[in-house]
Amino acid sequence: MTQDDFNSLMHDVATTIGTRPLNAKLGAFLNETFPHDGSVVKEIQTACKTGIAEGWLCENENRGIHYSRPIKPSLGNHDFSVDVVVMDDCRGPHHAHPGGEIDLILPEDPNAEFDEHGKGWLVYEPGSAHYPTVTGGKAVVLYLLPNGAIEFTRAKKE
Template sequence: MTPEKFQAQIADVTREIKGRPLDKTLQAFLNERFPATGPEFQAIAAACRDAVAAGWMCDREHGGIKFGRVVKPCPEIDDFSVDVVEMTDIAGPHHVHPNGEIDMIMPLEGDAKFDGHGGGWFVYGPGSAHRPTVSGGRAYVLYLLPQGAIEFTRASA
């Protein structure tokens, strides 16, 4: 797996969601079109495992969370950025999603859940905020951020 091949895989997803509002309708669409047990989802999950093993994904660590921006916003993926984190039973830093956030949740060990959701897709709308939390095990979470917009805060909740 190379960064270029990974970006091409993500482009298959972003092409299908380009211009759609980030809301529960989009979440339902993603879970139907790219289900967690489906071949596209599983291929992206395998690519993440391979890229982490190769050392170019989740290549930074802070506070027990491995992370990294894999792709900056660009026309090839419809101006989304791609970040991937690896988390095990931990809460991350509080942040706001000015344009929303699309999460691809990939449990790796145990009954890992991200913000209470198991394997699949979860969508936060524009202006939402949270302290991202993985509980019940270990997971990768891939974040698609429109225009790469994220604002870390000092809030604790």
């Protein structure tokens, strides 16, 4: 699995998304079209593992979170960027999604969850915000951002 293979897989996913709005219906569509135990997600997971091992994915680190943006905004009708993070029982920085966010959750540990969701696809609508949080172990989370847009915010203290 090479970086070109990864790029091709993500191009296919972005093309399948097409002009669909980023909402819960898209999440259901992606989970049906690209199920977590299906060939496409398995190929993406293999590409992520290979990329992390070879150093072309998640080569950056901040506070225990490893991350990278291997694909700049360029994919599909939404000009998606692709980011990949590795998190292990931690919470990331609060941020907002001006155009929404599409996550593919790839648990490394069987009980790992991202924002209380297990393996598969999760879609945040435009204007949403959160603290990305992994509990129950280690997970790789791949996310597509329309136009690469993400806004790190100063959330209210809890």
